[in-house]
Amino acid sequence: MTGADRRAAAAARHRLLPEGRVAGPMPWVIAIMMFLTVLAAAAGLGLAAAVQSVGDDLAGRATVQIVEANADRREALSGEAARLLRKSPDVQSVHPVDPTALADQIRPWLGQDAANGDLPIPALIDVELKPGATRDQVQRLGRVLSAISPSIRVEPHAAFLQPLGSLLTALGGLAAGIVLLMALATAAIVVLAARAAHDSHRGTIEVLHLMGATDVQIARLFQRRIGLDALFGGLLGFVTALLVIILLGARLAATGSDLLAAISLPWSSWVILAVLPVGGVVLATLAARWTVLRSLGRLL
Amino acid sequence: MKSAREDAATRRFQAAWALRLPARCAMAASKGQKGARTRIHRSMSAIVQFENVGLRYGLDSETLSDVSFSLHGGGFYFLTGASGAGKTSLLKLLYLAQRPSRGVIRLFGEDVVTLPRKRLPGFRRRIGVVFQDFRLVTHLSAYDNIALPLRVAGMAESEIDASVSEMLNWVGLGDRGQARPATLSGGEQQRVAIARAVIARPEILVADEPTGNVDADMARRLLTLFEALNRLGTTIVVATHDLPLIGQVEGAQMMRLDKGRLSDPTGSLRYPPRPQGVVAS
Numbered sequence: 361m362t363g364a365d366r367r368a369a370a371a372a373r374h375r376l377l378p379e380g381r382v383a384g385p386m387p388w389v390i391a392i393m394m395f396l397t398v399l400a401a402a403a404g405l406g407l408a409a410a411v412q413s414v415g416d417d418l419a420g421r422a423t424v425q426i427v428e429a430n431a432d433r434r435e436a437l438s439g440e441a442a443r444l445l446r447k448s449p450d451v452q453s454v455h456p457v458d459p460t461a462l463a464d465q466i467r468p469w470l471g472q473d474a475a476n477g478d479l480p481i482p483a484l485i486d487v488e489l490k491p492g493a494t495r496d497q498v499q500r501l502g503r504v505l506s507a508i509s510p511s512i513r514v515e516p517h518a519a520f521l522q523p524l525g526s527l528l529t530a531l532g533g534l535a536a537g538i539v540l541l542m543a544l545a546t547a548a549i550v551v552l553a554a555r556a557a558h559d560s561h562r563g564t565i566e567v568l569h570l571m572g573a574t575d576v577q578i579a580r581l582f583q584r585r586i587g588l589d590a591l592f593g594g595l596l597g598f599v600t601a602l603l604v605i606i607l608l609g610a611r612l613a614a615t616g617s618d619l620l621a622a623i624s625l626p627w628s629s630w631v632i633l634a635v636l637p638v639g640g641v642v643l644a645t646l647a648a649r650w651t652v653l654r655s656l657g658r659l660l
Numbered sequence: 661m662k663s664a665r666e667d668a669a670t671r672r673f674q675a676a677w678a679l680r681l682p683a684r685c686a687m688a689a690s691k692g693q694k695g696a697r698t699r700i701h702r703s704m705s706a707i708v709q710f711e712n713v714g715l716r717y718g719l720d721s722e723t724l725s726d727v728s729f730s731l732h733g734g735g736f737y738f739l740t741g742a743s744g745a746g747k748t749s750l751l752k753l754l755y756l757a758q759r760p761s762r763g764v765i766r767l768f769g770e771d772v773v774t775l776p777r778k779r780l781p782g783f784r785r786r787i788g789v790v791f792q793d794f795r796l797v798t799h800l801s802a803y804d805n806i807a808l809p810l811r812v813a814g815m816a817e818s819e820i821d822a823s824v825s826e827m828l829n830w831v832g833l834g835d836r837g838q839a840r841p842a843t844l845s846g847g848e849q850q851r852v853a854i855a856r857a858v859i860a861r862p863e864i865l866v867a868d869e870p871t872g873n874v875d876a877d878m879a880r881r882l883l884t885l886f887e888a889l890n891r892l893g894t895t896i897v898v899a900t901h902d903l904p905l906i907g908q909v910e911g912a913q914m915m916r917l918d919k920g921r922l923s924d925p926t927g928s929l930r931y932p933p934r935p936q937g938v939v940a941s
Contacts, residue, residue, distance in 0.1 A: 368817035375804055376797075564797050570757055571860075572785030573812045574778075660759055660780065 376568075377561060377585050386553040386586070387593035390546060394597025394640055395604075397542040398633055402605050404535025405629035410622040411528045417622075418517040420452075420493045424485040424505060425513045431480070437509050438483040444504060450489055450497045457484040487514075543643060550590070550644045554582055554651035569659055579652040583645045590644030594637035602633075705769075706730035707863065707895060708754065713763030715749055715920075722761070723749045724920045731897065733863070736890045738906045739899040741917035747899040748792065748868055750917065754897065755789045755866050756780055768863070785813060788862035788894075792869045794853040796841040802852045803828065803837035809860035827855045831885070847878045854885060864895045871902055879905060 424441055428434035438456060445454045462481060470479060489497060495516065502514035518525075558565065568578055605625070612620045625633075708731035715724040724746045731737055741747050752758040753765060756772060765772050767783055775783070788809075796805050806827055810820045828834050831851035841849055850870065857865055865886070871879035879902070887909060890896045900906065906914055916923045 365817045369811070372804065372807070372811055372817070375800060563795065567795050567797060568808065568812060570755060570784060570789060571809045571812045572781040572783075574781045577812065657777075660757065660777070 373581060373584070376564060377557070377581055384553070386549065387589040387596075389549055390590050390593030390640065390644065391596040391600070393542055393546045393549070394594045394637060395601045396597075397539055397546075397640075398598055398601035398636055399604065400535045400538040400542065401633055401636060402601070402625060402629070404532045404539065405632060406623040406625055407528045407532040407535065409624055409626060409629065411525050411532065413622040413624075414521060414528075415518065415525060418521055420489040420491060421517040422487045422489065422498055422501070423515045423517065424487055425515060426483040426485075426509075426511060427513065428483075428509070428511045429480045434480075434483050437512060438485065440508055441505050441512055442485055444508070445485065445487055445501070448501060448504070450493055450501065451487055452490045453488045455486040455488075457486060459483065543639075546640060547643055547647045550586060550647040551651045553589075554586055554648040555655070557582055557585070558652055558655050565656070566659075569656070575653055575656040578656060579649045582652045583649040586648035587641055587645040590641045591637075594640040598633075598637040605633075705733065706766075707733045707768055708897075709764070709766040710753075711764040711766075713753065713760045713765060715746075715753060715758065716761040722920055724753075724760070724917075727763070727917075727920075727922055729915060729922060731864075731895060733895055734890070734893055736887070736896045736909055736912040737898070738909075738912055738914045739897060739917065740901055740903065740906065740914060741923075742901065745917040746920040747917055749920075751789075751866050751868050751897070751899055754864075755787050756784050785809070785860065786863045788857035788860065788865045790850075790853050790857045790865070790867035790870050792872060794841075794849050796849055796852055796856075798841050801838045801840060802833060802844065802848075805841070805852055806855045806859055808856060813860055823859060827859050831855045847874050850874060850878075850882065851885075854882065858889055858894070862894060864897065865889060867896070867898045869900055870898060871900060871905055880908065883908060 424445070426434050426437045426441060428437055442454050442456050445451050459481065462484060466481065487501070495518075498514060498516045505512040505514060565578055609624075612623060615621075708729075710727050710729050713724060713727040714722050716722045727750065739747050739750060749758070753760055754767075756767075759773060763773070768786065770783075772780070772783060797808070800808075803824055807820050807824045810823060815823075825834070825837070828837050831854060833848060833851055833855075836844065836848060839848075841852065844852065854867070854870070857867070867886070870882055870886075874882065883905060886896050886898065906912060
């Protein structure tokens with residue numbers, strides 16, 4: 361079949377179902393669904409990236425606290441703990457926190473007394489573990505340091521942010537659930553639209569059927585039209601959602617918050633978002649095909 | 661009486677179609693051009709066989725009961741009976757729009773009652789149907805309506821164009837190809853329906869009351885079209901209650917339905933009196 365033949369055949373097929381390609385509410389409904397789906401997916405992916413980023417950031421960090429009322433002993437324990445930590449093969453770097461800087465940080469809450477030495481303030485050592493450090497390694501460090509003195513404690517940073525991480529993970533799961541529900545709702549809308557189109561073209565379908573058209577031939581007419589509608593709606597929703605995401609990204613960056621800045625979309629997330637309209641078209645096409653084939657199956 | 665224009669159109673049609681027919685048919689077609697009324701290609705084998713066929717819609721009593729007959733290839737058959745006798749139901753069974761409630765139907769040698777559904781389209785493509793209400797697709801032009809069976813069969817558009825143009829000329833609608841059915845007269849719509857039914861060269865043409873909505877002159881012209889097709893080898897089955905019309909087709913066979921039963925399974929009531937093609941089973 362030549363190119364001209366194919367074009368003429370496509371035009372003839374289009375004439376069989378005469379409505380325009382953006383006919384009825386379906387493309388617009390799909391556009392709205394796609395807009396919301398992309399936003400929900402972006403939120404889920406962004407939160408997942410944030411959880412990952414914050415987790416990676418904190419997993420290898422811990423703070424050693426030397427809770428000792430005697431300042432001289434506290435200083436001696438701090439020095440010994442720092443020495444032991446530097447020797448440990450799991451530790452990448454050790455940064456004892458300057459007591460003056462610590463006093464400055466807590467002065468707003470505890471007043472001038474915090475700085476004059478009358479108030480016992482724990483000595484702190486920031487420890488950065490080697491990449492890939494596990495919770496077991498942190499616990500081992502804790503045991504080694506406790507052996508020097510029970511007043512030395514190791515606090516992994518990940519433990520501080522575990523509730524926040526759980527919240528972000530739950531929100532990410534919620535976003536994934538919303539994406540799934542949107543996909544189901546889109547499929548349901550397509551099924552209804554395909555049924556309506558099937559009913560409104562019942563006469564044409566019966567004539568084609570009695571002329572010997574196969575179910576697949578007839579279903580193709582509908583799936584092609586609904587696929588085109590879904591493509592239009594999907595692209596419109598996707599582009600609109602993209603603009604909103606870019607705008608929100610700029611706003612998040614403008615807040616200057618490290619935590620909010622962690623909500624970012626790596627390139628792999630953009631690929632997943634770009635696949636959504638394609639998935640929408642495939643879903644709509646399959647739903648239309650299934651619906652029409654089911655309806656035709658009731659005919660002889 | 662046939663007009664000169666009608667004869668010319670029929671001759672053109674036959675000549676053009678003969679090119680696509682087997683040699684035996686082509687010879688007979690050329691005989692047709694000379695005015696011979698000899699029907700060609702009457703096969704000795706039955707291409708349609710009904711055996712004790714019954715049809716019931718829902719829980720109602722049977723619309724068709726114990727219908728048995730055979731139709732031979734190349735025959736011209738009339739199906740007659742009063743309104744409600746079951747003519748349309750019988751035709752529906754014939755063009756595979758309906759399965760019988762009981763009995764056996766063989767088309768082209770195969771039992772279509774038990775045939776898997778996916779194989780039915782292939783059989784339907786061998787049967788052309790002229791519906792009582794034409795069933796033209798209202799949003800398509802006459803051209804596109806006639807082209808439908810060829811598009812269903814997957815023919816290339818370039819070939820479709822030639823066939824459809826030829827067919828439009830044959831039914832005298834050469835200049836009305838782009839007209840929508842709503843703008844065509846009843847007779848014109850009927851001719852479009854006939855052209856659509858025959859364009860794919862069906863082996864059987866089924867027509868349900870094709871002359872019901874047209875005047876006597878148009879009825880005669882339609883019959884001439886059917887005869888021309890029949891001479892080219894197509895088996896014609898026409899449901900009608902227009903008895904004078906039946907008498908105009910030489911050698912045609914008649915079946916009469918009465919309250920869902922063939923009233924003359926022995927053939928004694930057939931008209932004209934010496935039947936040849938209908939064999940009561």
